[in-house]
Amino acid sequence: MAGAVQAVAGVGRRPLWTPDFGFYFTGRVVSMLGDTMLPVAISLGVLGAGYGPTGVGFVLASWMAPFGALILFGGVFADRFTARRMMIGADVVRLVTQSAMAAAFLAGTPDLWQIVVLSAISGAAAAMFQPGVNSMVPQVASDLQRANATLRVADAMAQLLGPALSGVLVGVGGAGLVFVVDAGTFAASAVCLLLLRVRPSPSATPGSSMLRNLREGWDEFRSRTWMWSVIIIWIFYGVMVFGPLLPLGSALITESHGRGAYGWVMSAAGAGTVVGGLVAVWFRPSRPLMAGAIAMSLYFLEPLALALHMPLPVVAAAFATNGAVWGFWSVMWATSVQTQVTQDVLNRVTAYEVAGSVLSVPVGQALAGPVAARLGAENVLAAGFVVGLAGVACLLSVPAIRGLRRATVRDSLITE
Secondary structure (H helix, E strand, O other): OHHHHHHHHOOOOOOOOOHHHHHHHHHHHHHHHHHHHHHHHHHHHHHHOOOHHHHHHHHHHHHHHHHHHHHHHHHHHHHHHOHHHHHHHHHHHHHHHHHHHHHHHHHOOOOHHHHHHHHHHHHHHHHHHHHHHHHHHHHHOOOHHHHHHHHHHHHHHHHHHHHHHHHHHHHHHOHHHHHHHHHHHHHHHHHHHHHOOEOOOOOOOOOOOHHHHHHHHHHHHHOOHHHHHHHHHHHHHHHHHHHHHHHHHHHHHHHHHOHHHHHHHHHHHHHHHHHHHHHHHHOOOOOHHHHHHHHHOOOOHHHHHHHOOOOHHHHHHHHHHHHHHHHHHHHHHHHHHHHHOOHHHHHHHHHHHHHHHHOOHHHHHHHHHHHHHHHOHHHHHHHHHHHHHHHHHHHHHOHHHHOOOOOOOOOOOEOO
């Protein structure tokens, strides 16, 4: 995997594959491989335990809710104690939670509350980890778009392999075996982060209060119209599109095409994300968010295909298109944030934008099952399609989003 991505990432004048970027890349890919296996494991494990789509929604929401609630503090802590230290600590915590989850599933059928509690602890740890994902890239790479695209391609390769591997492992040893593998990926990620030699760049004002740190981050966030406008639209997407897609989509595909089909369809999404990342390596639009918003109009073919009960090849194609669009948008967004926000507040601004992006997702996940029981899963997904296209129109109607220009890439912050 690394060799293929390295060949792609070699385009350009500045060297990308420094030792620090190599360690960061390796840790990120291994961790992502485990993470991409989890949605299949959780969906099939919870469904197999008899808790239904509502149970899947509650488990996913139990991870996302503490993540969204605590990520602002994760941004402040990353500024105070460095992102690297927070990320290593979060990996250690998740090593413990995923090991406990593995033990619970391998021992038999765990109670739903046990799955929910462990997922919640894992989500809280992820909140301490996530701000550093964005702010570490400028410390280990000089060409940010190329680095982000390379990481996105690698993430997509993991997404391509992870669900299919998860399906195989679930068939061999149940969901517990997948959690064993996931625990190992967090251990590997922690080791790679320990090996990094980057310049520490804490940015919180020494001796300042937590409240002041949060306020400084908020002031930086709200001063950028393009950023908070996108996040407002993402809030609606979280409730109406992103939240319902996984629990309802997994149930519909499993019912119509069998358990194995869901893993392969998710792999199709991973293949699409590889394509989106590769496009982002080469294509550098002068207005990145406008280009990303236009591409996002194709994202919502996925809920439409599910709502219409299209044949499995059509559903797989919609998932692949969804992945390609998301891969491209993610690179455009991450690079815009990293180049438009100064390093001294990047952790906290990242925390605000991530919190705004995900806080509504657990609401959508938790409501998906009960609302679908009343209105029908197909109607909920069709509504998500309509909301999705309306959101794209809103993105393109905001001058600050439409007109945001690609910034000059910052000088490398790698330690010599």
